[in-house]
Amino acid sequence: MSDPAPSRPARHGDKHLSDDRRTLFERIVEFLSPGPDSKDELIETLAEAEQRELIEPESRHMLEGVIRMADMSAGDVMVAAPRMDLLDIDAPYDELLAVVIGTGHSRFPVYEGERENIIGILLAKDLLKLQRAPELNLRALLRPAVFVPESKGLNELLRDFRSNRNHLAIVIDEFGRTAGLLTIEDVLEEIVGEIEDEFDEKDRDSGVFTLADGSQRVAGDAGIDEVNQSFGTTLPEEDFDTIGGLVAHELGRVPRRGEAVDIGGLRFVVMLARGGAVRWFKVTRAEPAEPSAAAEGPEA
Template identity: 60%
Template sequence: MSDPHPARTSLEKEDKRTFLQKLAEFIHPGPDSRAQLIETLADAEDNEIIGADSRIMLEGVIRMADLTAGDVLVAAPRMDMVNIDSPYEDILHLVIETAHSRFPVFEGDRENIIGILLAKDLLKLQRAPELNIRALLRPAAFIPESKGLNDLLREFRGNRNHQAIVIDEFGRVAGLITIEDVLEQIVGDIEDEFDVAEDEGDIFALADRTYRVSGDTSVERVNEAFDVQLQPTAHHDAEEEPHRFETIGGLIAHEMGHVPRRGEFTTLGGLNFIVLHTKGGAVRWFKVSPAVEHDNTG
């Protein structure tokens, strides 16, 4: 005999909550937006249900759903690339200087990317000089700027290709993105062997005679360290007194007119500032070097 109440039976099987659970949810309904969900996570941390690190990671996962490759890419002008026609010594110097593990390789024009070179593969040339760079190249992955980070992370995990070239709507190279760039949206900045703990200082000399400067470094300390006088650029309203910025990160963001992204650069007060890492909408590290002057070239 058929069940006289098939709909009710199906509903009973789907909803196994107890009466007390239903009552609790009626009195305290769950969040109905991402903003409320993030507030709920903050409350959970305040009530010591989850730790601060867990809350940060969960918030990162939630916020990442709205981000695309275009939001976190390294802009094309800042990409470290290998010219297929460069001598081996030049390529080796680039690998050592930048300390990257993967490099897009182009031929003729930087838009013509023909593959990816792994730094470790260069060792094969020392053992087998008859090989050439072209024989070492791996296929390059190309993705649109609109690619969601959730989907991109899934692809990175599936194909083990940890770098992708980002293409804009006109088919030109917009930049590149790595699996590290994606994961940093969840867990924060991933430190490598060249990163320095925050409590160990704020200005560090690098091997290439440039400096790594924390975005939290005071403007006064940067002025003293580099013997410069950095201050906000005067705007059209001369009667308005320029705002005084405490940190170099705040000053650079003001001068650029927006929150800097990784790979962007600017020149101020005779110094070049390149954004190395960002976190939470602020610059964590700059690469700083004296600006090259061309006025005395004749």
Template identity: 60%
Template sequence: MSDPNPAQAPEKDDKRTLLQRLVEFLHPRPETTDELIATLAEAEDNAVIHTDSRVMLERVLQMAEMTAADILVAAPRMDVLDIDTDREALVMQVIRTAHSRFPVVQGARDNIVGILLAKDLLKLQRSPDLNLRTLVRPALFVPENKDLQALLREFRATRNHMAIVVDEFGRTAGLVTFEDVIEQIVGEIEDEFDTEDEPEGDIFALADDSWRVSGDTPIERVAESFECEVKGSDPDEAFDTIGGLIAHELGHMPRRGESLRLGGLLFTVLHNKGGAVRWFKVTRVAEDAAADAAQDG
């Protein structure tokens, strides 16, 4: 008499396979990133996951298709320190730009010799005879096509927070930071200069007789603080924030390093985040009264 078990096993296997096929027919598994994102949206609608979780998961999926070239700060807009610069001027530049780390060059901007942490400059106060070169740390160089997930792993493995991005010819294309990569997942990260608790924006005086002004500062507050009239070229257009006004005047989203003069003030873009200007550097400039008089003549 034959054992009935072998005959029953295929029947059970067939039933499971049929059930799987039925489930897949009714709820097909996503096969592309777009389909997976749509599935996440459906899960959010059904209260399976929270909105914040869905957004973060979507960003992780989208980041898989991004490279260092997609988020880098272009080389012409990099704030770099020249190792041969006078120490006092070097410190003033660090204070003015307010970054925590800088690419260090020697001579040409493409000749990057390392990275300098702003906090390391404090060591010069204790040891004035210390050679600045001893404070410069090795730079991490990555290609433009480095995918962000691999870059994130490299940042964690090497404990670096900044990478210099080079093009296919070995020239400096720009830089990217650990924070830039993380923001692709969690969204914008507020730093110590951000003013989330201050809805009216903020204005900080700097050591070189200039100011840091947040892009969301109301125009009225800027005008009051600097005792000047700040208005655009089109009297029919009304704007609430200084960032919105300057973007309108330029005709495009301001880029880092761009400048515009309004009401006797020179606004220079220091830092962009989330597609908007986070910080301007503001300096007073003399009115071109002589030039205007010459034109009138």
């Protein structure tokens, strides 16, 4: 019996032929089972993968966030200028400290003269240096402000935040005016969802916390009965389970950050709103309304 014919030596063109065959096979598979050709279809594919337990729900949520973020700009997620918490460079130290304590932010844009004239960024921790060394000039503590256009993509902005080690940017409109501000946390939350802080512990015993200035920080999901007990009020408990639901009903929509609503003798100021719901209110006693001329009656 003759030996089998030796295998034919590989020629230069064989690899190209193999690549062509593999490409043809891939084309046939794609024709029979086409992949997603749009972002909406890709998101649907991720949902199907989750249903088939190929990926975890958390992974699907993050992947969807990455996909959607590609079409988003700084103007889509910024805090609008009227709701920005700013510091006045000429304000006394006690006033600056009160703003820092009352808002709880770690970074603040600083302006001079008018709010449009932002001259730098102050870290809250740097303000404490003035206590130990009052001779320091506040201007010397300012960090350079970073300005970005409203149209800047979130993907590019996130890269800038990481490379420049900067965590806050001032957003400007097409006319060069301040439109709002954006933090690295705002961008990351578009991917991973809400980033919890020290007040957001799932096993917290209460939704009401006392701030350093004597006001109260109230979670949006705090029960109305808990708020009534803490403040000695009689807010209605029949139709709503949470204080966030009651406030949204009174206003007719979900309030935005910085908005204030007076209900039942209390003033609710939105500190944080995410995902179509208020996460935290700052609550103080509402000032009594001044009587109108009609209520006082006609003059004698």
